Amino acid sequence: MKAWGAAAVERHEIEVFLALAEELHFRRTSERLGLAQGRVSQTIKKLERRIGVPLFERTSRRVALTPTGRQLREDLLPVHQQLLRAVDRAVAMGRGITGVLRVGYSSPMVAEVLLKAADVFRDRYPDCAVEVQEVQLSDPFGPLRGGRLDLQVTEHPVDEPDLTLGPVVISEPRVLMVPAGHRFARRASVSLEDLAEATLIPVAGDVPQYWLDHHYPRRTPRGVPVAHGQAATYWTEIMNLVGLEGGVSPACKDAERYYARPDVAWVPFRDAPTVDYGFVWPATTENARVRAFVDTVRAL
Structure with missing residues (x-):
């Protein structure tokens, strides 16, 4: 896929360049991108030939951006991030990750985790709002069964036929x-x-x-x-x-x-x-929003 500029720069070249500009280390960049180290070096050399000037200063001890490399990174980074957000948004809409996701918690430690995850989730899926609210211990599954929540994190054990038990989020002494x-x-x-x-x-x-x-x-x-x-x-x-x-x-x-x-x-x-806190949601209402939010929490 051809991308930006008169030099007909390839998209993968941009991705390799931005990764190396952040890591400033060829081995770490290759591990991050899942590419051979030689492939990273070849891609950067090809990009430099296209542009006509060096983008990195290389020595046996360090890798550093040249002035042209720094300027290119500053120009490309916001464009690349906007492209990724656009792709994520299209994928999210295709999967149905839109609307409102209502998430419950029964302890303040869990609330911290969920609120942090909600910020990441909203950034990745801007068409899906996240509402986080407390669930009382005296009625642990009422809001789920009443349709007031889509999923929640609550204390184990949970053994309810109509509820799906998800991964453990926190385990405390x-x-x-x-x-x-x-x-x-x-x-x-x-x-x-x-x-x-x-x-x-x-x-x-x-x-x-x-x-x-x-x-x-x-x-x-x-x-x-x-x-x-x-x-x-x-x-x-x-x-x-x-x-x-x-x-x-x-x-x-x-x-x-x-x-x-x-x-x-x-x-x-x-x-x-230990006291274990895990995800639980109605077995009949699992959807892409629920799965995406659970994956977001697990990644954090």
């Missing part, structure tokens, strides 16, 4: 939130067996029993009963029931960054599974 004055707060770590010595604060609402059993067990691994206290509908209620009422509740380690308070201590578990 599990900790136990305890009152700051509790004897557990003075320990370096706690065990799942220690839950028998405390009152566990569970989540209330339309939550699957298997999910509750996983995060808020009624018995320890050895079969010792675990007392349950008042159930909470919102995360802030859990924090209050721990800090002010003396209960305990599991959480992921990174949650402390967002919810730290002086009356709550965060003690690591030494034998508990």
Whole structure:
């Protein structure tokens, strides 16, 4: 395919030139483009012959742009980026990656990831808007089943016949939130067996029993009963029931960054599974928008 200019420069020559102008290293450029190093060198020499002047200064130690090379890069880079955006946009429209994609999350760590991915996604697919919103733990799948969300990232386990389970996005160590004055707060770590010595604060609402059993067990691994206290509908209620009422509740380690308070201590578990957050979406509504956004998050 012939491209810009009276010199009839090939498009692949432009791509090789821009990659080398960024990397300033022939081996890294060849690896980046999936080309043999000799092919990169030949392409640059051919381009320089077309233009009539050197574009790079080459020594045994370094590769640098000449003044002409710098000017050519400044002129070509925005044109090349515009071309790529145009192609991406055409592909996106062909695949149906348009309209509005509504994505849910149940924790602030996940929100960070999704918001960053949304920025990248909007840049790549400008005809598809992304709306990111919180999902309450007390109704983890209601917005998906009600059509208010297209997909979400939520805590595992998920075992719902009408929902498709996608890849894990975040995996975090599990900790136990305890009152700051509790004897557990003075320990370096706690065990799942220690839950028998405390009152566990569970989540209330339309939550699957298997999910509750996983995060808020009624018995320890050895079969010792675990007392349950008042159930909470919102995360802030859990924090209050721990800090002010003396209960305990599991959480992921990174949650402390967002919810730290002086009356709550965060003690690591030494034998508990990680808290895993993964994609889930209705099995009947998977589409190109969903797949493209999942791929964007995985790439990040």
